[in-house]
Amino acid sequence: MDPEEALRRAVAVIEQAPESASALTLYALANTLEYERAGCLFKLTKLRDLAPVHRPIAYGLMERWTVQGIGDPAWVEARARMERAVRGSG
Numbered sequence: 001m002d003p004e005e006a007l008r009r010a011v012a013v014i015e016q017a018p019e020s021a022s023a024l025t026l027y028a029l030a031n032t033l034e035y036e037r038a039g040c041l042f043k044l045t046k047l048r049d050l051a052p053v054h055r056p057i058a059y060g061l062m063e064r065w066t067v068q069g070i071g072d073p074a075w076v077e078a079r080a081r082m083e084r085a086v087r088g089s090g
Helices: 003-016 021-033 044-049 052-067 073-087
Strands: none
Touching (some): 003 021, 021 073
């Protein structure tokens, strides 16, 4: 999956059902990717919490981090939307 598509789909999954296991797992992954100095600590066993259809989204987010990095305007906007959805202020 294209990394940008993965970012868009992650936001869509999180906004659609922010309390679901898939949404919370994708949210946690996106959060940990921002902590490179701490080793981006994400428990890989959490990938099992994702529905099989959502796993490519997680892999796409990891690919985006690897190839493009994070922190650009598209990432910042997506993370803000994720945060609002999960925190209930959006």
